[in-house]
Amino acid sequence: MKKFVASLFFVCFILLLAACGGTESTSDDGAGEPADTEEPAENGEDTTTESESETSFPEQNITLIVPFDAGGGTDATARALASAAEKHLGVSVGVVNRTGGGGAVGMSEGANAAPDGYTVTMVTVELATLPHLGLAPITYENFAGIGQMNFDPAAVTVPADAPYDTLEEFIEYAKENPGLQMGNSGTGSIWHLAGASIEQATGTEFNHVPYDGAAPAVTALLGGHIDVVPVSPAEVLTHVEAGTLKTLAVMSNERSPAMPDVPTFAELGIDAVAVGPWRGLTVPKDTPPEVIEVLTEAFSKGAQEEEFIEFMDNNGLGIVILDGPEFEAMMQESHDFYGELIPELGLNE
Structure with missing residues (x-):
């Protein structure tokens, strides 16, 4: 019995000590929560580590x-x-050209790069068309958007000495001479779709000649190897101004600021699909959000720099700026649009 009483007294003594110690370690707000065991920072400085508040990327x-x-x-x-x-x-940001497959080679490489932000890819409207053509397994879903920077209409351009000076005359000539050589930037590219849209809207028939990009197609036009190209105003502007090429019309609802005197298909009453390229920046889909945020902010600020705006204006390139989420939504809409257009044109057969 004496041992039991002694043991009970000892237990009560230990519990009393514990209660006293707990009172000293609780916060003084009366909530009964444990106080922060770390000593407060001097002068109220934030003790959050760099990894918790920002990225070193x-x-x-x-x-x-x-x-x-x-x-x-x-x-x-x-x-x-x-x-x-x-x-x-x-x-530094180093630009590398990875050509082939109407853009599929470079965009596939970008989609499969390490998702660390150190490989950025300039994707184009071909990202929305190639999957529906069965020419590439990647889609917008393989990427996270950084932002859209550009959109341009197709400009139907021919040699300056061609026997037609208006779009109407060109269409009439094309109907009388089926099989004119129309260059594009690759099978299934936006310029290929532009040419197919013209055929559909006007009842003409062209022989589509693919190149690895618009620049080689324009070079072929200058050399007399093909008859016409539907490419962006920027890609023919200097030659038009030099008098070696002439643009007959642009495929849009509004005139291009780069070519204010050139009429649109809509003005001429031609119901052609208004197709044209968009361009923007992406990274692989699993790239950390904080890295994407850094890239989005930097490239968005870059797109608003006077040097970039002046360059785009001087070269006839249209500026359209969308942030990452907006660009991703636009890519999805474009993907769905061409998913309907391409079968209608029979280009997926």
């Missing part, structure tokens, strides 16, 4: 993949934007 140079040849509108846009964004990133 980027710590090395960034590669920007362009899926078409150097010299075309996509390449020019990418290089101008890379230059404008470098000061906002604090590292």
Whole structure:
């Protein structure tokens, strides 16, 4: 009995000590929650570590993949934007051209790159068309958007000495001479779709000649190897101004600021689908959100730099800026649109 009483007294003593110790370690707000065991920072300084509040990205140079040849509108846009964004990133942005497959080679490489933000890809409208043509397994779903920077209409352009000066005359000539050579930037490319849309709307028939990009197609036009190209104003503007080429019309509802005197298909009463390229930046889909945020902010600021705006204006390239989520939504809409158009044109057979 004496042992039991002694044991009971000892237990009560231990519990009393524990209660006293707990009172000293609780916060003084009366809530009864344990107080922070870390000593408070002096002068109220934030003790959050760098990894908790911000990313150290980027710590090395960034590669920007362009899926078409150097010299075309996509390449020019990418290089101008890379230059404008470098000061906002604090590292160099090196542009590399990965051509082939109407853009599929370069975009596939970008989609399969390490999702660390150090490989950025300039994707184009072909990302929305190639899957429906069975020419590429990737879609917008393989990427996370950084932002859209550009949109341009198709400009139907011919040699300056061609025997037609208006779109109406060209269509009449094409009907009388079926099989005119129409260059494009690759089978299933946006310029191929533009040409097919013209055929559908006007009852004409062309022989479509694919090239690895618009620049080689324009070169072929200048050399007399083909008869016409439907490419962006930027890709023919200098030649039009030099008097070696002439643009008959643009495939849009509004005139191009780069060619304000050139009529639109809509003005001429031709019900052609208004197709044209868009361009934007992406990274692989599993790239960390904080890295995407850094890239989005830097390239968005770059797109608003005077040097970039002046370059785009001087070269006839249209500026359209959408942030990452907006660009992803636009890519999905474009994917769905061409998913309907391509079967209608019979290009997926």
